[in-house]
Amino acid sequence: MTYPQYIQPRSVGDIWKExxxxxKIYFLAGGTDLFNYLRDGLIDAENSCFVDVSLLxxxxxxxxxxxxxxxxxSAFTTFSAISENGLLKKFCPDLVAAAKxxxxxxxxxxxxxxxxxxxxxxxLRRILQKWKSLIxxxxxxxx
Amino acid sequence: xxxxxxxxxxxxxxxxxxxxxxTLLKTLREDINHTEVKAGCEQGExxxxxxxxxxxxxxxxxFAVGQAEGKNIVTIAGLCKEPTLKGGLHPLQxxxxxxxxxxxxxxxxxxxxxxxxxxxxxxPNMPTDDEIRAAISGNLCRCTGxxxxxxxxxxxxxxxxxxx
Numbered sequence: 001m002t003y004p005q006y007i008q009p010r011s012v013g014d015i016w017k018e019x020x021x022x023x024k025i026y027f028l029a030g031g032t033d034l035f036n037y038l039r040d041g042l043i044d045a046e047n048s049c050f051v052d053v054s055l056l057x058x059x060x061x062x063x064x065x066x067x068x069x070x071x072x073x074s075a076f077t078t079f080s081a082i083s084e085n086g087l088l089k090k091f092c093p094d095l096v097a098a099a100k101x102x103x104x105x106x107x108x109x110x111x112x113x114x115x116x117x118x119x120x121x122x123x124l125r126r127i128l129q130k131w132k133s134l135i136x137x138x139x140x141x142x143x
Numbered sequence: 144x145x146x147x148x149x150x151x152x153x154x155x156x157x158x159x160x161x162x163x164x165x166t167l168l169k170t171l172r173e174d175i176n177h178t179e180v181k182a183g184c185e186q187g188e189x190x191x192x193x194x195x196x197x198x199x200x201x202x203x204x205x206f207a208v209g210q211a212e213g214k215n216i217v218t219i220a221g222l223c224k225e226p227t228l229k230g231g232l233h234p235l236q237x238x239x240x241x242x243x244x245x246x247x248x249x250x251x252x253x254x255x256x257x258x259x260x261x262x263x264x265x266x267p268n269m270p271t272d273d274e275i276r277a278a279i280s281g282n283l284c285r286c287t288g289x290x291x292x293x294x295x296x297x298x299x300x301x302x303x304x305x306x307x
Binding site: 001003004005006008028031032035036038039050052054055080103104105106107109110 | 146185204
């Protein structure tokens with residue numbers, strides 16, 4: 001099997017130093033989606049680089065913190081951490097309920113809340129790129 | 144690109160040299176002969192490849208071995224290594240056998256590890272029926288022997304509570 005390039009930066013500063021310029025970048029945290037995309041051939045392994053951000057220590061990477069008017073849920077927080085958190089159970093029961101039905105316990109222990117938005121934004125960009133000309137025509141027609 | 148990766152496997156330090164994006168499942172089975180970890184769907188759906196990483200169950204088929212660096216990993220073979228068992232089977236393993244909670248046996252390693260994490264979490268209290276169902280919800284039994292698996296987990300919880 002061909003694997004993408006893999007880098008494991010230890011700090012946010014290191015990410016930008018180590019990032020290859022000629023490859024497509026995928027950030028790897030829980031990896032629950034990325035591995036399936038890789039196996040299914042949806043990722044061009046030779047021209048991609050997985051940046052493992054799971055070991056970053058110099059950011060508030062993981063946690064649920066109560067602030068004055070908000071509760072901050074960091075991007076690396078797993079869905080199992082969300083479903084077990086007392087603060088969220090009290091103030092955000094819908095988020096807890098959603099996290100509980102997201103997937104199996106094994107998935108919930110790995111999948112991070114930052115993952116779906118990151119994957120979704122990539123997907124949206126791909127759709128927009130693919131349908132760019134069609135969207136442009138539609139817009140021209142409308143105006 | 145190979146990398147040296149070290150982790151604790153069933154209480155012993157292990158070092159492997161492989162691509163960090165190889166799955167933990169493949170590394171365990173192919174590089175260090177831990178074939179007790181089963182390869183089922185290999186897409187994070189069936190739970191056959193379940194292992195415990197730092198006290199939590201994960202699907203080793205979608206876990207990069209590079210991320211296992213420094214972690215404490217337990218497979219089904221590591222369950223009987225608990226000092227109190229003196230090399231014997233874990234109560235969960237014994238009761239699964241007694242209850243006949245094994246048909247083809249392919250899901251059993253993952254099923255027992257999922258149950259172990261639940262019992263560690265609820266001990267000394269009994270888990271509720273819903274908690275047992277939720278705990279093993281990520282482990283599919285193709286033989287559909289869920290009733291006996293369910294009763295084996297419940298019986299083990301009762302045994303551990305009484306033993307205490």
